[in-house]
Amino acid sequence: MALWIPITIFAAFMQNLRFLLQRHLKVTTLSTAGATWARFAYSAPLVAVLVVVYLGLSGQALPRPDLRFWAFLVPGALAQILATMCVVALFAFRNFPVGITLKKSEVMLSALIGFILLGEGLSGVLIVAIVVGFVGVVLLSDPPRPDAALPIWRRVVNRASGFGLASGVLFGVSAVGYRGASLALPDGDVFLRASLTLAAATAVQTLALGAWLALRERGEIARVAASWRVSAPMGVASMLGSLGWFTAFTLQTAALVKALGQIELLFTFLFSVFWLGERSSAKELTGVAFLLASIGLIFLGSL
Template identity: 65%
Template structure:
């Protein structure tokens, strides 16, 4: 099995755990930006430690950054930070499973952005998988019961869909930029280039959002540090998931990785049903099944 497939599945699994812990922080303790910063602040030292350990074990030197690397890394870091804030905000509007799923518009958007920025096209089966997955997202974008649902217009323009689509755009941009960043580093193996790009990105995110919190929500920094019992494990799952994502991006185009990464929804719905006790409608389940079909198309097409 190709390494990028294994890395993507691991990334999706750890990301699901991270979203669960982040949701807990958002609904119990922290503000949207506080819960967002907690993810970066607690994962950045762990990412740096992982990079140092890999350097020590392999005896490699740090890859040499290029001007293109800094452009891709900074753009990806800011895009991911804002996308994460959108998802955390979304948790207050839809249930856990639907909130994460709406962000999956990043699959089709990463394909388009990747074509524009990196000139990386997708094959016909992958394009089909993306279309099937997008149909599933559309089914999941109906307003929750009790809200006004007026057909396609209501599906596209309710607040939850707006946050989901914006997060998808930003996640798609960050995915393509992170692939560009790993490809722009000179020297080192795939894992070393992935870890290097990850450390730079999380440092930028921790510093940028930390300064914003100090200016606008100073009390949140103390609350984040006090939440270490939850934020610590969240930082660990975030680091493991991000390292797996970056490794997959170093090996395969962002569109392929993101399309297969929809397997996260299987984990998400299991957590939603059996841990959080949330109930999903028949239409939401149908949308999730379409996304599973999309994942299977990618998986079977990628096997030798």
Template identity: 45%
Template sequence: MELWIPITIAAAFCQNLRSALQKRLRATLSVEGATGARFVYAAPLALALLAALIWGRGDAIPVAPGRFHAYSAIGGLSQIGATWLLIHLFSMRNFAVATGLTKTETVQTALIGVVLLGDPMSLAGAAAILVSLVGVALISLPAGGVAQAGVSGKSALIGIASGGLFGLSAVAYRGAALSLESGDVILRAATTLAEVTLFQAVLVVAFLMWRDRAQARALAGAWRASSWVGLVGMLGSLGWFAAFTLQSAAHVRALGQVEVIFMVAASVIMFRERPTRREIFGVALVALGIVGLVLWGA
């Protein structure tokens, strides 16, 4: 089994757990505060990890060209916007449906990757992604059926926008990691993660201090719950960045749809939300697409 596969599955699990923890944070924090928890509390951990690699293993910090900083900034801003939209979506739909709406990300990631980085996409890989996307569409349908799920619906548009921004951030992070001139997979991923999370944390804190200082204090006061969001988010991001270094962002994000399976499980176990038969069938299609991608698409 290629290394990027287990790394991606682990990253998807962490991402789903982080989203569940962020949904719980909405009980005490605003959308902006819950969004910021991911970045503010992840940044010190990411810097500590990079320091441990440099001093513990004796690694040198990779030489970072200008495009590394540009890709990191684009990815960081896109991820903040995508996360804000996702958490806002939680207040409009149940956990499983809200996250499922963002999963058009896989197709958008493939297109962005081809345009920005020239990443290849085989016919089998594209077919596997589309099978998974059909599954995601089934999961995302509201109880009223197709007629109620028109793309003009506000929640659908927010989900698609969030997925697009997540896709842009994935491609940008791959571009950043590949632009580094030295270092193994873990060091490149940790270097990218440290720069991105520090950039994001500074932006979030500055925004909260400017617009809502009470929420900034609330975020600081919720450090116990937020620290878990930061830790899980940091581990998930490290996994994504490492996988992006090894494989195209489209393939990584497509395999990452295994998160949908974790997502439905979290919806049932943590939030007592009952999936419909259509959603269960959608999960099966997602799983089928993932298997196809791993066997024939990469």
């Protein structure tokens, strides 16, 4: 089995756990921006320590990032901030599994963005997968109790679908940006390049969003600090999940990693049913099925 496969499955599980903890922070304590910043603030120091320890253990020299590295990393890091905020905000409109599934439009969009920015192939099977996935997103975007008098396009164009699709675009940009940044490093093994890229990204995110909170949401940073009982475990889950994603992106194309990463949907529904006690409608489950079919086509098309 290729190494990127178990790494991606592990990353998907940890990401699902992190979003679950972020959802808790959003609905109980913090604002959307605060719950987003908590993820970066509590994971950034852990990643920095990890890089230092790994450098000492491996005996490697620290790679020197060049302009190409930062040109990929900074847009990717900022896109991930906005994408995470979109997902956290989405939880106020739809239940946990539907919110995560709408976010998973990133699979289709990563394939397109990777083709545009990195020249990674887009076969006929991948194009079909994108169309199938679009049908799934439409079904999930239609509210549970729609106004039958409105046409379908009016029902699916709503805040939930807007946040979901926006997060998909932004997560697609961040995935491709991180892959480009990791590949731009001149030397170092896979784990060192992945962890250094992650450390640089979380540092940029912590500083950028922290400055915004200090200026626009007075007192929110103090509330994040006070929420450490939930935020600290979320930071650990975030670090482990992100490290898994970054390593997988270094080993494989962003589209294929994101395709396999849709196993997160299985974890999401298990958490939703057995932890949150939520239920999904038949239409929402059909939409999930279309997205899973899209995922399968992407995976097959990349073999």
